[in-house]
Amino acid sequence: MYTVYGDYRSGNCYKIKLMLNLLGLEYQWQAVDILKGDTQTAEFLEKNPNGKIPVLELEDGTCLWESNAILNFLADGSEFLPSEPRLRTQVLQxxxxxxxxxxxxxxxxxxIQLYLGLPEDRRHEYEKLQTRGYKALDVMEHQLSRTPYLVGEQYSIADIALYAYxxxxxxxxxxxxxxxxxxxxxxRVASHPKHIGMLD
Structure with a gap:
């Protein structure tokens, strides 16, 4: 059985939870509080020296980190990761x-808004983030106005990666x-029969 170290409110952690549920794989969840410094303990840094969540621990104790790398590991050989090189590259893209x-x-x-409560000393940064965030949404809209999923007709880990946030x-x-x-x-993504919500 897999063990996921993560925070339910984190989009990066949600990617892994959603993928595991779509694949019907069993796992246990180990809650990690980043605001309390849980990712900086010696024990956690043994699992991920970069001190970030999520971490996927395999049965043999091997730990995988970086959410999109974990998605590729879990989805390998499944319908959620195309085998055809061009499509697979578009997923990575x-x-x-x-x-x-x-x-x-x-x-x-x-x-800044949800976790920190939009403190005044980060408001300027927050406002600058809006411009670049909307630019990213514009790119997604351009593609999704043409195809049902980010890589054509098939729901893939590209969609999971971007759905999360x-x-x-x-x-x-x-x-x-x-x-x-x-x-x-x-x-469309939320309508999948094995879909699970971020806080479910």
């Missing part, structure tokens, strides 16, 4: 986009009402 052009803005704005983007101050393609996609 969207995962890199998520980590470099989406998560640093949408997730951080959400962290997009579906709670409003908690970071982002208005999704102007993005019909994204809104339809969010509903």
């Amino acid at each position: 969207w995962q890199f986009f998520e980590q470099y052009s989406h998560e640093p803005y949408i997730a951080v704005a959400r962290f 997009t579906h709670v983007a409003h908690e970071g101050g982002f208005d999704l009402s102007r993005y019909p393609g994204i809104q339809a996609w969010l509903q």
